[in-house]
Amino acid sequence: MRPVFAYYGFTPVSLDDFACGVPELDDFLRRDAARFVEQGLSAVKLLIDEDCKKAIGFYAISPATVQIKWLSLAQQNHFHVSFPIPAWLIGRLAVDRACQRRHFGEVLLCDAVLNIQKRAHQGAGALIIVDAKDATVKHFYEKYGFTALSTQRNLKLARPVAEVEN
Numbered sequence: 520m521r522p523v524f525a526y527y528g529f530t531p532v533s534l535d536d537f538a539c540g541v542p543e544l545d546d547f548l549r550r551d552a553a554r555f556v557e558q559g560l561s562a563v564k565l566l567i568d569e570d571c572k573k574a575i576g577f578y579a580i581s582p583a584t585v586q587i588k589w590l591s592l593a594q595q596n597h598f599h600v601s602f603p604i605p606a607w608l609i610g611r612l613a614v615d616r617a618c619q620r621r622h623f624g625e626v627l628l629c630d631a632v633l634n635i636q637k638r639a640h641q642g643a644g645a646l647i648i649v650d651a652k653d654a655t656v657k658h659f660y661e662k663y664g665f666t667a668l669s670t671q672r673n674l675k676l677a678r679p680v681a682e683v684e685n
């Protein structure tokens with residue numbers, strides 16, 4: 520296996536068999552990703568196995584905002600502004616079932632964070648946010664520095680853009 524990154528549409532790749540266990544994410548990649556990229560709704564990056572030209576996994580990111588009321592008091596005091604906080608959303612992230620638990624999710628998440636850090640350097644953005652679909656996926660994101668935005672929104676997680684780790 521030779522894993523390489525490529526933006527959606529830039530390298531021939533077979534997506535028909537991609538199955539991560541969450542049908543909405545499979546459908547997004549197979550059916551909607553082309554339109555999302557074309558319309559500027561998301562940037563979609565694939566991790567491809569160069570040997571068989573199949574997708575190992577992917578993520579989609581887009582600019583976002585975080586409402587002040589979603590933040591803890593400490594975070595509100597930290598930002599000390601009254602407008603929504605500029606942020607980046609990792610809206611989708613998935614690894615094909617056959618490749619799960621082999622650290623490709625970690626590779627994809629780290630690339631998404633680095634990608635956002637580069638974009639934020641010129642285009643602003645203070646937080647990276649993700650919507651974990653359940654408590655299990657929440658644990659995955661928590662391993663990489665994401666924490667719940669508030670007790671009311673405990674599956675909406677965030678971490679500062681600037682914090683470089685992993």
Ligand SMILES: CC(C)(COP(=O)(O)OP(=O)(O)OC[C@H]1O[C@@H](n2cnc3c(N)ncnc32)[C@H](O)[C@@H]1OP(=O)(O)O)[C@@H](O)C(=O)NCCC(=O)NCCS
Pocket residue numbers: 539540541544611612613614615618619620621622623624625626650651652653655656658659662
């Ligand atoms: C969630 C997902 C992206 C993780 O990818 P992965 O390649 O299987 O995970 P990795 O092998 O990179 O795991 C990295 C670490 O996170 C942990 N981890 C991975 N999935 C986990 C889970 N579901 N629950 C708890 N921990 C998890 C691993 O144990 C590993 O920790 P370790 O180094 O201590 O062993 C993948 O399981 C997936 O695509 N799931 C279906 C789609 C999905 O739910 N996407 C998230 C959208 S909210």
